[in-house]
Amino acid sequence: MTTPSTPGAPPPDAPAADAPPPRSRYSMGSTKNLVYSLLAVLGMVLLLVLLVPRVDSVGGPPVDVHAKALEVKQQSGWPIVEPVDLPSGWSPTSVRYVGVTDGFMTWHVGYRTPSDTFVAVEQTQDPSRAWIAAQTNRAPREGTMEVAGRTWEKYVRDNKVQNSLLSVPEPGSGELATLVTGTASFEDMATYIESLQPVR
Helix, strand or coil: CCCCCCCCCCCCCCCCCCEEEECCCHHHHHHHHHHHEEEEEEHHHHHHHHCCCCCCCCCCCCCCCHHHHHHHHHHHHCCCCECCCCCCCEEEEEEEEECCCCCEEEEEEEECCCCCCCEEEEEEECCCHHHHHHHHHCCCCCEEEECCEEEEEEEEEEECCCEEEECCCCCCCCCCCEEECCCCHHHHHHHHHHHHCCCC
């Protein structure tokens, strides 16, 4: 015997109106699905890494040594020098005219050598002992060295790897004190010194 149903009521076997829909088995968060998702993400990241170009080194703007040298010579009236016709593999890294130790205005030109070390020329007028000590990193003096027809005082700082060669002119000569310093070997420094020419 069938029980009469109330008008407007759902059939007895119909699901309740407010019952949630059955959950997908993919939304259960199984370990297998998690691994697949992780592998997919890693694959996309690897693809991006392979496709995006990478820069091996970041460099600044080109260093125009000669243009700056002409400007400084006109400004200071000094007989400054600059490297000319260095061998292949040498590249300029810095050029400036600034006040340093004891306020001495100093002309600086730095280069990277083919062996990936650095060397710079520093020039000023009548330097103090403090200027020399600061520019040589307080290295002890170790004899002299003949380069390009001049005698240079040799300074060696072993624990911080800084070599320096200093030429101080006679008082009243009108020449500048010239210091060549950096992490380069003395052989490379000699090459650098031999390339130094008065700015014209």
